Amino acid sequence: MPELLPLSDADWRLCSTVRAHLQRGAVVALPTDTVYGLAALAQHEHAVAQLYKVKRRCELKPVAICVSRVEEVQRWARVTTPEPLLRALLPGPVTLVFERSPALNPHLNPHTPLVGVRIPDHPFLRRLVARCGGPLALTSANVSGAPSPLRPDEFAELHPLLACVVDGGALGGSALARLGSTVVDLSQAGTFKIVRAGSAEAATRRVLQEEHGWTERV
Known part of the structure; x- marks a missing residue:
């Protein structure tokens, strides 16, 4: 069974x-700003393979990466957006899809030239990513096709496959939280496409269309 670790934002030992x-190379579960997630080092080939195994996810389906600061997005993706737009969307419950950078692990999402990038609005998770020195591969903590979890007990069947579970209590300040992040393709400058509505679709559209004048692709 995994270590069950209560979350304390002030506990540096937990982060370590x-x-x-x-x-x-292990897979861990932790809270995000939407649902509980499974995380592994994105640059670690074995860890990525283990993440897919735990989740029972088809290898053709990509997973997003998580970084700690807006400045890091350009290292792992070919960013098409001006920095003010990035900062208007991140951190938050949004996954931004760009062309992947050659620096990204070629064994992560090898079947697509794109990558989704997240900066969750969650202090512990951002601190953890910063201390890891590279991005985390991040996906919801459920078996593929099952509802995304808002409590650790909702993915109890996965616990034996995990190194640890960080217990941040019950998540979800709204009914939309279980929908996870809004995924938006920004790989073509000046236009966007909503890939998954998620929990922040309306706010994302407002930032892109009303505040920055981007056009939605069909």
């Missing part, structure tokens, strides 16, 4: 413990 599990 989770990082140690990640650095040996």
Whole structure:
């Protein structure tokens, strides 16, 4: 069974413990700003393979990466947006899709030239990513096709496959939280496409269309 670790934003030992599990190629579960997620080092080939195995996810379906700061997005993706637009969307419950950078692990999402990038509005998770020194592969903590979880007990069947579970209590300040992040393709400058409505579709559209004048692609 995994380590069950209560979340404390002030507990640096917790961050060190989770990082140690990640650095040996393990998969962990932790809270995000939407649902509970499964995380592994994105640049670690074995860890990515294990993430897919735990989730029982088809290898053709990509997973997003999580970074800690807006400045890091350009390292892993070919950013088409001006920085003010990035900062208007991130951090938050949004996944931005761009062309992938050659620096990204070629074994992560090898069947697509694109990559989704997240900066969750969650202090512990951003601190953890910063201390890992590279992006995390991040996906919801459920078996593929099952509802995304808002509590650790909702993915109890996965616990034996995980190195640790960070327990941040019940998530979800609204009924939309279980929908996860809004996924929007920004790979073509000046236009966008909503790939998944998620929990922040209306706010994302407002930023893109009304505040920055981007056009929606059909």
